[in-house]
Amino acid sequence: xxxxxxxxxxxxxxxxxxxxxxxxxxxxxxxxxxxxxxxxxxxxxxxxxxxxxxxxxxxxxxxxxxxxxxxxxxxxxxxxxxxxxxxxxxxxxxxxxxxxxxxxxxxxxxxxxxxxxxxxxxxxxxxxxxxxxxxxxxxxxxxxxxxxxxxxxxxxxxxxxxxxxxxxxxxxxxxxxxxxxxxxxxxxxxxxxxxxxxxxxxxxxxxxxxxxxxxxxxxxxxxxxxxxxxxxxxxxxxxxxxxxxxxxxxxxx
Numbered sequence: 001x002x003x004x005x006x007x008x009x010x011x012x013x014x015x016x017x018x019x020x021x022x023x024x025x026x027x028x029x030x031x032x033x034x035x036x037x038x039x040x041x042x043x044x045x046x047x048x049x050x051x052x053x054x055x056x057x058x059x060x061x062x063x064x065x066x067x068x069x070x071x072x073x074x075x076x077x078x079x080x081x082x083x084x085x086x087x088x089x090x091x092x093x094x095x096x097x098x099x100x101x102x103x104x105x106x107x108x109x110x111x112x113x114x115x116x117x118x119x120x121x122x123x124x125x126x127x128x129x130x131x132x133x134x135x136x137x138x139x140x141x142x143x144x145x146x147x148x149x150x151x152x153x154x155x156x157x158x159x160x161x162x163x164x165x166x167x168x169x170x171x172x173x174x175x176x177x178x179x180x181x182x183x184x185x186x187x188x189x190x191x192x193x194x195x196x197x198x199x200x201x202x203x204x205x206x207x208x209x210x211x212x213x214x215x216x217x218x219x220x221x222x223x224x225x226x227x228x229x230x231x232x233x234x235x236x237x238x239x240x241x242x243x244x245x246x247x248x249x250x251x252x253x
Contacts, residue, residue, distance in 0.1 A: 163194030
Protein backbone atom coordinates (compact mmCIF):
# COMPACT_ATOMS: atom_id res chain seq x y z
CA UNK A 1 0.00 0.00 0.00
CA UNK A 2 1.27 3.45 -0.98
CA UNK A 3 1.15 5.45 2.25
CA UNK A 4 1.53 9.15 2.97
CA UNK A 5 0.17 12.36 1.48
CA UNK A 6 0.98 13.48 -2.04
CA UNK A 7 2.72 16.47 -0.48
CA UNK A 8 5.07 14.20 1.46
CA UNK A 9 5.84 12.21 -1.67
CA UNK A 10 6.53 15.35 -3.67
CA UNK A 11 8.71 16.89 -0.96
CA UNK A 12 10.77 13.85 0.04
CA UNK A 13 10.67 11.80 -3.14
CA UNK A 14 13.70 13.38 -4.83
CA UNK A 15 15.48 14.47 -1.64
CA UNK A 16 18.65 12.57 -0.71
CA UNK A 17 19.88 14.91 2.04
CA UNK A 18 18.49 17.72 4.09
CA UNK A 19 19.79 20.59 6.21
CA UNK A 20 17.64 21.30 9.25
CA UNK A 21 17.95 24.60 11.12
CA UNK A 22 16.64 24.63 14.66
CA UNK A 23 16.09 28.11 16.12
CA UNK A 24 15.26 28.51 19.79
CA UNK A 25 14.06 31.66 21.51
CA UNK A 26 16.52 33.68 23.61
CA UNK A 27 17.01 33.31 27.32
CA UNK A 28 14.02 35.59 28.00
CA UNK A 29 11.84 32.55 27.25
CA UNK A 30 12.38 31.54 30.85
CA UNK A 31 10.07 34.40 31.89
CA UNK A 32 7.22 33.18 29.67
CA UNK A 33 4.65 30.44 30.11
CA UNK A 34 4.52 29.39 26.45
CA UNK A 35 7.56 29.28 24.18
CA UNK A 36 8.27 28.09 20.66
CA UNK A 37 11.04 26.21 18.95
CA UNK A 38 11.23 26.71 15.17
CA UNK A 39 12.56 24.29 12.56
CA UNK A 40 13.29 24.99 8.90
CA UNK A 41 14.04 22.20 6.43
CA UNK A 42 16.17 22.68 3.30
CA UNK A 43 16.67 20.23 0.44
CA UNK A 44 20.45 20.15 -0.16
CA UNK A 45 20.51 17.28 -2.64
CA UNK A 46 22.23 19.45 -5.27
CA UNK A 47 24.45 21.37 -2.88
CA UNK A 48 27.93 19.97 -2.10
CA UNK A 49 29.17 23.17 -0.44
CA UNK A 50 27.67 23.71 3.04
CA UNK A 51 28.62 27.41 2.92
CA UNK A 52 26.77 27.98 -0.37
CA UNK A 53 23.09 28.76 0.19
CA UNK A 54 22.17 29.27 -3.45
CA UNK A 55 21.23 25.63 -4.05
CA UNK A 56 19.39 25.16 -0.75
CA UNK A 57 15.64 25.03 -1.24
CA UNK A 58 13.37 25.53 1.76
CA UNK A 59 10.84 22.71 1.56
CA UNK A 60 9.24 22.60 5.02
CA UNK A 61 8.96 24.16 8.46
CA UNK A 62 7.61 23.19 11.86
CA UNK A 63 7.05 24.75 15.27
CA UNK A 64 7.15 23.08 18.65
CA UNK A 65 5.00 24.81 21.24
CA UNK A 66 5.32 23.78 24.85
CA UNK A 67 4.75 24.90 28.40
CA UNK A 68 8.12 26.07 29.65
CA UNK A 69 7.45 25.15 33.28
CA UNK A 70 6.57 21.60 32.23
CA UNK A 71 9.65 21.37 30.03
CA UNK A 72 11.87 22.83 32.76
CA UNK A 73 10.65 20.21 35.26
CA UNK A 74 10.53 17.20 32.94
CA UNK A 75 13.46 18.16 30.67
CA UNK A 76 14.26 15.62 27.99
CA UNK A 77 11.14 13.59 28.81
CA UNK A 78 8.61 16.24 27.75
CA UNK A 79 5.96 15.16 25.26
CA UNK A 80 5.24 17.00 22.04
CA UNK A 81 3.13 16.88 18.90
CA UNK A 82 4.84 18.48 15.93
CA UNK A 83 3.55 18.91 12.39
CA UNK A 84 6.03 19.43 9.57
CA UNK A 85 4.36 21.57 6.92
CA UNK A 86 5.10 22.85 3.45
CA UNK A 87 5.90 26.58 3.32
CA UNK A 88 3.63 29.12 1.62
CA UNK A 89 0.55 26.90 1.75
CA UNK A 90 -2.53 28.05 3.71
CA UNK A 91 -4.11 25.76 6.27
CA UNK A 92 -7.18 25.15 4.10
CA UNK A 93 -4.93 23.46 1.52
CA UNK A 94 -3.66 20.89 4.08
CA UNK A 95 0.07 21.72 4.10
CA UNK A 96 0.96 18.77 6.37
CA UNK A 97 3.91 16.61 5.29
CA UNK A 98 4.29 14.51 8.45
CA UNK A 99 3.12 14.68 12.05
CA UNK A 100 5.25 13.39 14.92
CA UNK A 101 3.69 12.41 18.25
CA UNK A 102 6.04 11.86 21.16
CA UNK A 103 4.60 10.80 24.53
CA UNK A 104 6.24 11.49 27.89
CA UNK A 105 8.55 8.61 28.82
CA UNK A 106 11.30 7.86 31.34
CA UNK A 107 14.64 9.57 30.63
CA UNK A 108 16.91 7.83 28.17
CA UNK A 109 19.30 5.62 30.14
CA UNK A 110 21.15 2.34 29.92
CA UNK A 111 19.83 -1.00 31.15
CA UNK A 112 16.24 0.06 31.73
CA UNK A 113 13.60 -2.56 30.95
CA UNK A 114 10.53 -0.47 30.15
CA UNK A 115 9.14 3.00 29.39
CA UNK A 116 11.47 3.46 26.41
CA UNK A 117 11.62 6.72 24.46
CA UNK A 118 9.44 6.55 21.36
CA UNK A 119 7.65 8.59 18.71
CA UNK A 120 4.94 7.80 16.16
CA UNK A 121 4.96 9.31 12.65
CA UNK A 122 1.84 10.02 10.59
CA UNK A 123 1.29 11.50 7.15
CA UNK A 124 -2.30 12.59 6.68
CA UNK A 125 -4.48 9.71 7.86
CA UNK A 126 -1.73 7.13 7.35
CA UNK A 127 0.39 5.70 10.17
CA UNK A 128 3.92 5.48 8.75
CA UNK A 129 5.46 3.74 11.77
CA UNK A 130 7.38 4.33 14.99
CA UNK A 131 10.83 5.06 16.38
CA UNK A 132 11.63 3.31 19.65
CA UNK A 133 14.58 3.26 22.01
CA UNK A 134 15.99 -0.26 22.35
CA UNK A 135 17.56 -1.91 25.38
CA UNK A 136 21.21 -0.87 25.57
CA UNK A 137 24.10 -0.94 28.03
CA UNK A 138 26.86 1.33 26.71
CA UNK A 139 25.70 2.96 23.45
CA UNK A 140 22.16 4.33 22.93
CA UNK A 141 20.25 2.64 20.13
CA UNK A 142 16.95 3.23 18.37
CA UNK A 143 14.99 1.10 15.94
CA UNK A 144 12.69 2.38 13.21
CA UNK A 145 9.56 0.32 12.54
CA UNK A 146 7.17 0.57 9.60
CA UNK A 147 3.37 0.44 9.85
CA UNK A 148 3.52 -3.38 9.95
CA UNK A 149 5.89 -3.21 12.96
CA UNK A 150 8.78 -4.55 10.88
CA UNK A 151 12.25 -3.15 11.64
CA UNK A 152 13.49 -1.04 8.73
CA UNK A 153 16.49 0.78 10.28
CA UNK A 154 18.75 0.79 13.33
CA UNK A 155 20.07 4.19 14.50
CA UNK A 156 23.00 4.60 16.88
CA UNK A 157 26.24 6.60 17.25
CA UNK A 158 29.47 5.22 15.77
CA UNK A 159 31.41 3.04 18.20
CA UNK A 160 34.92 1.85 19.05
CA UNK A 161 36.43 -0.71 21.45
CA UNK A 162 34.39 -3.50 19.93
CA UNK A 163 31.15 -1.55 20.12
CA UNK A 164 31.44 -0.81 23.85
CA UNK A 165 32.18 2.94 23.59
CA UNK A 166 30.94 5.86 21.50
CA UNK A 167 33.56 7.01 18.98
CA UNK A 168 33.51 10.77 19.58
CA UNK A 169 36.15 11.42 16.91
CA UNK A 170 34.51 9.59 14.00
CA UNK A 171 33.72 12.92 12.29
CA UNK A 172 36.87 14.76 13.38
CA UNK A 173 37.09 17.13 16.33
CA UNK A 174 33.90 16.55 18.34
CA UNK A 175 33.61 20.08 19.68
CA UNK A 176 34.39 22.85 17.14
CA UNK A 177 33.13 26.23 18.40
CA UNK A 178 31.25 24.60 21.23
CA UNK A 179 29.16 22.39 18.95
CA UNK A 180 29.12 18.72 19.91
CA UNK A 181 29.54 16.82 16.65
CA UNK A 182 28.45 13.38 17.79
CA UNK A 183 26.64 11.83 14.80
CA UNK A 184 23.96 9.18 14.68
CA UNK A 185 24.30 6.65 11.89
CA UNK A 186 21.58 4.70 10.12
CA UNK A 187 22.17 0.98 9.59
CA UNK A 188 20.24 -1.72 7.80
CA UNK A 189 18.50 -4.14 10.20
CA UNK A 190 20.37 -7.33 10.94
CA UNK A 191 23.72 -5.91 9.81
CA UNK A 192 26.82 -5.32 11.93
CA UNK A 193 26.84 -1.88 13.59
CA UNK A 194 30.04 -1.91 15.68
CA UNK A 195 33.27 -0.12 14.81
CA UNK A 196 33.72 0.79 11.15
CA UNK A 197 30.63 -1.11 9.99
CA UNK A 198 29.15 0.37 6.79
CA UNK A 199 26.22 2.69 7.34
CA UNK A 200 23.58 3.85 4.88
CA UNK A 201 22.58 7.24 6.29
CA UNK A 202 23.37 9.62 9.13
CA UNK A 203 22.35 12.60 11.24
CA UNK A 204 25.19 15.01 11.96
CA UNK A 205 25.38 18.45 13.54
CA UNK A 206 27.05 20.95 11.21
CA UNK A 207 29.85 22.95 12.90
CA UNK A 208 29.27 26.64 13.32
CA UNK A 209 31.42 28.79 11.07
CA UNK A 210 32.71 31.27 13.64
CA UNK A 211 33.07 31.61 17.39
CA UNK A 212 30.38 34.31 17.28
CA UNK A 213 27.90 31.79 15.85
CA UNK A 214 28.41 29.67 18.96
CA UNK A 215 26.35 32.13 20.98
CA UNK A 216 23.44 32.19 18.55
CA UNK A 217 20.31 30.18 19.34
CA UNK A 218 20.35 28.34 15.98
CA UNK A 219 21.83 24.90 15.36
CA UNK A 220 22.29 23.07 12.06
CA UNK A 221 21.95 19.36 11.34
CA UNK A 222 22.51 17.40 8.14
CA UNK A 223 20.24 14.43 7.54
CA UNK A 224 21.38 11.97 4.87
CA UNK A 225 18.80 9.46 3.68
CA UNK A 226 19.71 5.92 2.53
CA UNK A 227 19.95 5.66 -1.24
CA UNK A 228 17.18 3.06 -1.51
CA UNK A 229 14.79 4.75 0.96
CA UNK A 230 11.27 5.39 -0.33
CA UNK A 231 9.20 8.36 0.79
CA UNK A 232 7.65 6.44 3.70
CA UNK A 233 11.08 5.57 5.11
CA UNK A 234 12.31 9.12 4.58
CA UNK A 235 9.31 10.38 6.52
CA UNK A 236 10.14 7.97 9.34
CA UNK A 237 13.77 9.12 9.42
CA UNK A 238 12.65 12.74 9.54
CA UNK A 239 10.52 11.84 12.55
CA UNK A 240 13.49 9.98 14.04
CA UNK A 241 15.57 13.15 13.71
CA UNK A 242 13.02 15.15 15.72
CA UNK A 243 13.12 12.59 18.53
CA UNK A 244 16.92 12.33 18.56
CA UNK A 245 17.23 16.12 18.35
CA UNK A 246 15.11 16.49 21.49
CA UNK A 247 17.18 13.88 23.34
CA UNK A 248 20.72 14.74 22.19
CA UNK A 249 21.35 17.54 19.69
CA UNK A 250 19.18 20.19 21.33
CA UNK A 251 21.13 20.12 24.59
CA UNK A 252 24.64 19.54 23.24
CA UNK A 253 25.68 23.20 23.18
